[in-house]
Amino acid sequence: MSRLIEQFQRLPGVGPKTAQRLALHILKRPEAEVQALAQALLDAKQQVGVCSRCFHLSAEPVCEICRNPGRDRSTICVVADSRDVIALEKTREYKGLYHVLGGLVSPMDGIGPEQLNISPLVRRVNQEKTEEVILAISPSVEGETTTLYIGQLLKPFTRVTRIAFGLPMGGDLEYADEVTLARAMEGRQELD
Amino acid sequence: MFLEQLHLRHFRNYEDQPIAFTAPKTILVGDNAQGKSNVLEAVELLATLRSHRGGRDRDLVQTDHSESIITARLRRLSGDTKLAMTLRNSGRRTVAINGETQKRQLDFLGVINAVQFSSLDLDLVRGGPGERRRWLDVLLVQLEPVYAHILQQYQTVLKQRNALLKQRRSHLTNPGTTAPIDPTQLALWDAQLATAGTRVIRRRARAIARLAPIAQQWHHNISGQQEILELRYASNVAVESAAQDDAGVIQQAFLHQIKEKAIAEQYQGTSLVGPHRDEIEFLINQTPARQYGSQGQQRTLVLALKLAELILIESVISEPPLLLLDDVLAELDLKRQNQLLETIQDRFQTLITATHLGAFDAQWVQSAQILTVKAGQLHQA
Numbered sequence A: 001m002s003r004l005i006e007q008f009q010r011l012p013g014v015g016p017k018t019a020q021r022l023a024l025h026i027l028k029r030p031e032a033e034v035q036a037l038a039q040a041l042l043d044a045k046q047q048v049g050v051c052s053r054c055f056h057l058s059a060e061p062v063c064e065i066c067r068n069p070g071r072d073r074s075t076i077c078v079v080a081d082s083r084d085v086i087a088l089e090k091t092r093e094y095k096g097l098y099h100v101l102g103g104l105v106s107p108m109d110g111i112g113p114e115q116l117n118i119s120p121l122v123r124r125v126n127q128e129k130t131e132e133v134i135l136a137i138s139p140s141v142e143g144e145t146t147t148l149y150i151g152q153l154l155k156p157f158t159r160v161t162r163i164a165f166g167l168p169m170g171g172d173l174e175y176a177d178e179v180t181l182a183r184a185m186e187g188r189q190e191l192d
Numbered sequence B: 001m002f003l004e005q006l007h008l009r010h011f012r013n014y015e016d017q018p019i020a021f022t023a024p025k026t027i028l029v030g031d032n033a034q035g036k037s038n039v040l041e042a043v044e045l046l047a048t049l050r051s052h053r054g055g056r057d058r059d060l061v062q063t064d065h066s067e068s069i070i071t072a073r074l075r076r077l078s079g080d081t082k083l084a085m086t087l088r089n090s091g092r093r094t095v096a097i098n099g100e101t102q103k104r105q106l107d108f109l110g111v112i113n114a115v116q117f118s119s120l121d122l123d124l125v126r127g128g129p130g131e132r133r134r135w136l137d138v139l140l141v142q143l144e145p146v147y148a149h150i151l152q153q154y155q156t157v158l159k160q161r162n163a164l165l166k167q168r169r170s171h172l173t174n175p176g177t178t179a180p181i182d183p184t185q186l187a188l189w190d191a192q193l194a195t196a197g198t199r200v201i202r203r204r205a206r207a208i209a210r211l212a213p214i215a216q217q218w219h220h221n222i223s224g225q226q227e228i229l230e231l232r233y234a235s236n237v238a239v240e241s242a243a244q245d246d247a248g249v250i251q252q253a254f255l256h257q258i259k260e261k262a263i264a265e266q267y268q269g270t271s272l273v274g275p276h277r278d279e280i281e282f283l284i285n286q287t288p289a290r291q292y293g294s295q296g297q298q299r300t301l302v303l304a305l306k307l308a309e310l311i312l313i314e315s316v317i318s319e320p321p322l323l324l325l326d327d328v329l330a331e332l333d334l335k336r337q338n339q340l341l342e343t344i345q346d347r348f349q350t351l352i353t354a355t356h357l358g359a360f361d362a363q364w365v366q367s368a369q370i371l372t373v374k375a376g377q378l379h380q381a
């Protein structure tokens, strides 16, 4: 029991009380249900990798968004994390493709541009004849540096815009509500 | 503004202590280590989100407990406000205004304004430049709460840039093991440091410009028209004083200075330009108070600064802030005590700690609310 609580407590946003409640809940469920949960956890871990084009989480080599013929291939929205793709998809406002960087430039954490999926982005933009790259990166100090860095790299090849304003100060895309995000997407600005 | 009620739960040596403030002046009297300063510290936390004692939140939570709750009821011109702050051993804090939890701690700042004055404040004159920067920053947060965010952003950029400079240095001394640093990235951090730093510099310059004449007037009065006090903002990024409010000029000077110090930064692996190296100079009759000021002069100076803070905050927020006097009143001679008391009168709600009432003027002790403090318990005397 305490082993289970301890495991739950390692999950993001789960404190000791929630962990205990979850553990008690699990113990009350029928064994088949718990089995299904455990299997789903393992399958997800073993089968979900990243899309070879956009680096979004995907069970297939190329993700659903990249495969969808209905999406506008002339725009790429660049985000830090797969969570941001999920948040933007909820708005149903954006119809183009994505590119997931896998983090932000942060020397303190030993993350430079080389550690992020930036070179593949530059290659994509050149090969796919992208018309617009939208940088949808949180306006934190690290987000700002990452935005400016990518902007400088891509400016010679394509139109680069950014969304950020309207988001809470230093906020995460994940926490912005759908209305705010949709509005930010509409009001994006040319990166100078 | 008037703090009507304060309630401490599991805070420091208080188990569960409600306090009702009933007079413009409240004296907390008791022996050493009974919990007098702890009350003032709770108010300081509500006003500034920090304690000048430093330390971690777990030190604020009563021993053997996991969380502490400070609540307060405040009367302001704009209406009554209820504040609550939860401190936890884990370090996670929650703040609420009128029962509504604030997503950003920043939004909690500026509800209670307070000037803190303790015997430690002599370090303002005697200590290093870091003490003076901290003092000015705390004042700026009171004047303009968004400054807390501005300062934090600057500090983050600074840390990131320092980390990058350190990486570059280890690459230069040991090219085999680490990758070279992309100059494009460094240039971006330079620009960010200059942008964020300029915001800090302009605000510090403005605050000193407004504070200096008020402090000078007070110092002149208290010293019996003998001395001229000057406060000077000696920013590490030097621009002519006429340009001190021009963001463009400061940013230019900032980037120029970074260029000039490039070699030194390369060797030292740390940022040598920016407001983290600012100084605020105190001069009495044109000589630095730090080296040449006598004890008495230094005390007069600190008192003048604190009075100036009170007046400046009052004029900016259009309401008198609270004054927290920790041990310091008894240390002032009667003349300076009276100067201070005449200024605050009944306008500024004042919380005073003391070990005895003997050192005070009998008349105003009579008009004050006296609370005795003993082992984490308060009693109306």
Ligand SMILES: Nc1ncnc2c1ncn2[C@@H]1O[C@H](COP(=O)(O)OP(=O)(O)OP(=O)(O)O)[C@@H](O)[C@H]1O
Binding pocket: B011, B012, B013, B014, B030, B031, B032, B033, B034, B035, B036, B037, B038, B039, B058, B059, B060, B061, B062, B063, B353, B355, B373
């Ligand atoms: N986290 C804590 N839990 C329990 N007690 C604490 C905690 N932190 C501090 N104390 C106690 O609080 C007391 C100090 O309180 P405080 O600093 O308010 O004293 P004071 O009355 O101002 O004394 P002085 O006159 O010396 O300044 C000490 O007895 C200390 O042990």
Ligand SMILES: [Mg+2]
Binding pocket: B036, B037, B038, B326, B327, B353
């Ligand atoms: Mg004390």
Ligand SMILES: [Zn+2]
Binding pocket: A051, A052, A053, A054, A055, A056, A062, A063, A064, A065, A066
């Ligand atoms: Zn994809």
